[in-house]
Amino acid sequence: MTIVNSTSISPLRQRLIDDMNMRHFGRDTQRNYLRDVARFASWLGRPPDKAAGEDLRRFQIEQSDAGMAAPTMNSIVSALRFFFTFTLDRPDLARKLYRIKHPRKLPVVLSREEVARLLNATTCLKHQAALSVAYGAGLRVAEVSMLKVRDVDSERMLLRVERGKGGQYRNAMLSDDLLGLLRQWWKVGYRQGELHRDGWLFPGQHYLKPISTRQLHRVVVEAAQAASITKRVGPHTLRHSFATHLLEDGIDIRIIQTLLGHAKLDNTAFYTKVATRTIRAVTSPLDKLAMFIPGAGTPDG
Known part of the structure; x- marks a missing residue:
């Protein structure tokens, strides 16, 4: 998925883009990696393929001293690791x-x-259907954006996610209620000329382009405000809620891992920290002592 006009960029930048395309990196990942490598090159003051190990060490030290947040620094590290490992073979x-x-x-x-x-x-x-997919199937916002009409498999009750994180393909769940809502959206969207059988499930302003992740984020924020929800929410909040609610319903964590498309179980297990219904369902060993029930006696007798 090339995001830059290849005629206006350097051969090294084009090589990085080709490496990312070959691995089916998403649009947002490509943009972030290009930005972060360019940031390092700007700091370095010369082409990044001329960097030495000491340059990388000083770069990280200076960014840390400047107060760069750890998540931002780690994102840059991921981009540079890819660049040096695959694009430069270093x-x-x-x-x-x-x-x-x-x-x-x-x-x-x-x-x-x-x-x-x-x-x-x-x-x-359209917006209700898109957000319902994010919650009802636990999809990332980019995955919702890139769904096509043909990805809805009503025979097998699945959503085919062909542009998942890291270019991974997977099947997501499709519930009866969600299918019913998507059929309503198909009828309305097809009648209005927005939806086409080989087109995007959620088109943007033009039917040939998908709705942007930025637009979906704006839709969530505006809906939360209208619903008087004071929590800070975004599209990923619906995915978090999907996983947490399944966990609270007793669904096996490895099944949830598969539905979310997590490579590591640790990422899914993190939701156990926010599954409050699961916590409330556990009986404390203190309660089993029955010490403080009226008439049950005291520790001394």
Whole structure:
């Protein structure tokens, strides 16, 4: 998925783009990697393929001293590691880059009642259907944006995600209610000329282009405001809520891992920290002592 006009860029930049395209990197990932490599090149003051190990060390030290947040620095490290390992074939330099450990914030999760309020607060059927896919199938915002009409498999009750994170393909769940909503959207969108059988499931301003992730973020924020939800939310909040609610319903964590498309179980297990219904369902060993029930006696007798 090339995001830059190849006639206006250097051969080294084009090589990086080709390497990312070959691995089916998403549009946002490509843009971020190009930006971060360009940031390093600007700091270096010469082409990044002329960098030495000491340059990478000084770059990280200076960015840290300047107060760069750990998540931002780690994103730059990921971009530079890819650049040096694959584009330049210099894994020895990539090993000079270190990710910074930092406490991971708990994700914002909506209650089921808040999700219902948010979905009902959308201003049109297309937006309601798009956000319902994010929550009902647990998709990332970029995955929702890149869905096509043919990706809805009503026979097998699946959504085919062909542009997942890292270019991975997977099947997501398609519930009866979500299928019913998507059929409503198909009828309206087809009648209005927005939807076409070989086109995007959620077109943007022009039917040949998908709705942007930025637009979907704006839709979520505006719907949350209209629904009087004070939590700071975005499209990924619906994915967090999907995973947390499944966990609270007793769904096996490895099944949730598959539905989310997580490569590592640790990423899915993080939701156990916000699954409050699961916590409330556990009986404390203190309660089993029955010490403080009226008439049950005291520890001394």
